[in-house]
Amino acid sequence: MPPLIIPFFIPHAGCPHHCLFCNQQTISGAWQQLPDTAQIREQVIDWLKRSPDRPTEVAFFGGSFTLLPRQTQEVLLDAVQPFIRQGLVQGIRISTRPDGLEAEALSFLQGCQVTTIEIGVQSLDDTVLQLAGRGHTAEQSLQAIRRVWSAGFNTGAQLLPGLPGDTPDKALQTLRGVMTAGVQFVRIYPAVVLQGTGLADLYLSGRYQPPDLVQGVATAARLLDAANKAGVPVIRIGLQADDGLTVPGALLAGCWHPALGQLVRSQLVRDLVCQKAQVLPSGSEIRLHCHPQQVSEVVGQGRTNLHFWNQAGLLISQVRPDLQLERHQLCLESLQHKMCCSVVTDYIYEE
Template sequence: MRPLIIPFFIPHAGCPHTCLFCNQHLISGVKQDLPSAELIQETVQQWLARSPDRVAEVAFYGGSFTLLPRKQQEQLLGAVQSLIEQQKIKSVRISTRPDALDEAVLAFLANHKVTTIEVGVQSLDDQVLQQSRRGHTAAESLAAIQRVKAAGFQVGAQLLPGLPGDTQVKALASVKGVIAAGAEFVRIYPAVVLSGTALADQFNAGQYQPPGLEQGVKNCARMLHLCLQAGIPVIRIGLQAEEGLSVDGAILAGCWHPALGQLVKAQLYYDLVEMLAGQFLSTEGLQLVCHPDRLSEVQGHARDNLIHWQQSGIVIKKVQTDANLQYDQVLLSNIQQKCRGSIITTCIYKERSDA
């Protein structure tokens, strides 16, 4: 059973400046000050009452936690220490910038039962970072991941493909880089243009156009494939569908959908089947089989995969299921041929250098 993550959002708190793309108040739907100790403890109790049998973890998201004044860090972390001692929650996770994770900071976090640190990498291309006004380098991100892991924390990387200056090749290189540095999980947030940001100003001026939903999903599918091949969990794809994002005009452009993770996984299966079909002498009478738990992903959102396969000449009228297949596998066959593939082990994509 997956752990119960109890989130507390601290929008922009501790951030030394506002990045080109960022509007944390809109993303999180939270506009109030830092949560009080009383609010944290009450909220934890409420979440635990709804899920009493799950291992729980408190998470502080949305700002640069380790750049908060030390007193505020102590107040937030102090609010959960008694809950940890009472074994009501197991641990704490925080997110922060890569240039705010030196040895002294890590020692402080370890002493306050923080076990997981998510590093806001965004990209490992210095040109992209500079244009996005991140204020740190790719080298600092890699060093931070290595330092956090060496200190005994679980470390994750947050990536944001599609920013100004980014390409598919650069985004894939960022995935490979954080994995090589030791990231143990990844979040993928494809770029969207949020109102009230400097990126919105560039978009409105015609100076920037992010990948749309279709291209963004394809890019994320390739990033997900790299992570699956490396055995690295992708714990989130796309922004959470908070109330603020559903307001008209909140999102001006980019790759966003309330079920983006499903779309990306469906794209991965679409690309796998298309690749397998290319090995068949004839695509007449094709049958496709998958594990029952992956049926919706294989068929695609609103059965889009079946529609698009047919439009490309791969006619599959119905996807059948077989519990003997692995979760990641599909079996494509007709009277002449049979071919099994996996979204993990099959080489679905060819390397490109022109994107």
């Protein structure tokens, strides 16, 4: 069972400057005020009541945690310690910048029961980082990942494909780079243009056009495929539909959808079926079998996959739920053939 994550947003707290694309107030719907000890305790108790008996972590997201004054870090982390001592919370996760992860910071976090560190890598292309005003290099990100991983933390990377200067190939190279350096999970946030950011200025003046939904899904599908093959979980695709993001005018452009992850996983299925169907005799009527909980992803939102296959000349006559199959498996059955495949292990996109 995935852990219950109790999130606290600390928008921009600790950040040395505003990155070109970032508006944490809009993303989280929260305003820059750090929660105090009482608020943290109250919220943890509330979440634990609603979801008892689950492994639980408390998370501090949305800023550069390790660049907060040390005393502030202590106040936030201390508030969680009683729950850890009672065995009600198993760990703490934080997100921060690659340039905030020196060895001394890591040993402090270890002493405070921080177990997971998510590193805002965004890109491993120095031009992209520079254009985004990140203030650190790709090499600093790689060193941070290696240091965090070597220190024994569960290590994750947040990637942001589609920024100015980025390409789908660079995004794939970024993913491969962070996986080689040792990350154990990734989050993929395709670029969006949020009101009030430097990126919005570029977009509104016609100097930047973010990948749209179709382009962003295609890139994210390539990344997901590569992560699947490497056995690295992608724990999130796309920003959550939090209050701030759904306010009219908050989101100006880019690849966003409230169920973006499902669109991306559907596209993997779509492309895998197209690929596998090529070896069946042309004109074969095909029945697709999948795990019952995967039917909607196989069919696609608004039956988009069925329409796509139909237009591509594939005669998919039925999608049948089959409890014998794992969630990642699919079987294509025609009159003469039955072929099983997997979105996780089968080759889908060209290397």
